[in-house]
Amino acid sequence: MIDDFAKSHLHDKLRGVREALVWKLEGLSDDDVRRPMTPTGTNLLGLVKHNALSDARYFGEVFGRTPPVDLPPWDAAGWWDATHWASEHESRSDVLDLADRVWSHVDATIEALPIDAPGFVPWWDEEVMLFNVMAARLCDATRHAGHADILRESIDGSVGVNPERARAPKSSSDSSP
Numbered sequence: 001m002i003d004d005f006a007k008s009h010l011h012d013k014l015r016g017v018r019e020a021l022v023w024k025l026e027g028l029s030d031d032d033v034r035r036p037m038t039p040t041g042t043n044l045l046g047l048v049k050h051n052a053l054s055d056a057r058y059f060g061e062v063f064g065r066t067p068p069v070d071l072p073p074w075d076a077a078g079w080w081d082a083t084h085w086a087s088e089h090e091s092r093s094d095v096l097d098l099a100d101r102v103w104s105h106v107d108a109t110i111e112a113l114p115i116d117a118p119g120f121v122p123w124w125d126e127e128v129m130l131f132n133v134m135a136a137r138l139c140d141a142t143r144h145a146g147h148a149d150i151l152r153e154s155i156d157g158s159v160g161v162n163p164e165r166a167r168a169p170k171s172s173s174d175s176s177p
Contacts, residue, residue: 003114003115004115011110011134014138018051018103018141021047021141021145023162024047024145024149025048025096028044028155032044033045033086034088042084045090047148049083049090051099051141052098052103055102055106056069059106059137060109063117069101069102075122115131
């Protein structure tokens, strides 16, 4: 019973973080979602892309399930770093479609496998269970959602994790913290 609860709880949290990450794009122009906001070029659209591609690897390759997107070998030079931004050839709808396809695959994988299903993460050189991957991806996705929070606030001052809890940008005349 605890296995079912843990799996359901982690899955719900993963879905929530994915929704928050995508929501950070809403209401912004194409220029804003792809504007490089860090010295490495990270942008909001790239964070969605990176999380989708990471999930494709973890919930595909690790469990011997074919990801819904072609991926180069996990150790291909420069591939991982290049996932943090969207190129000029990748539209917002391309990235959101990628995320939808991957996250449908992730959801199907989680639903199909028991929480103790065995897998192997070659970049960790470690045998794992579905539980380990769900926890690791939740941590990483939450970290990137935090990055998206900061990037979005830097663009227009908006903060929040979803539309119901969002706060509009403060005006320059508002002196309260």
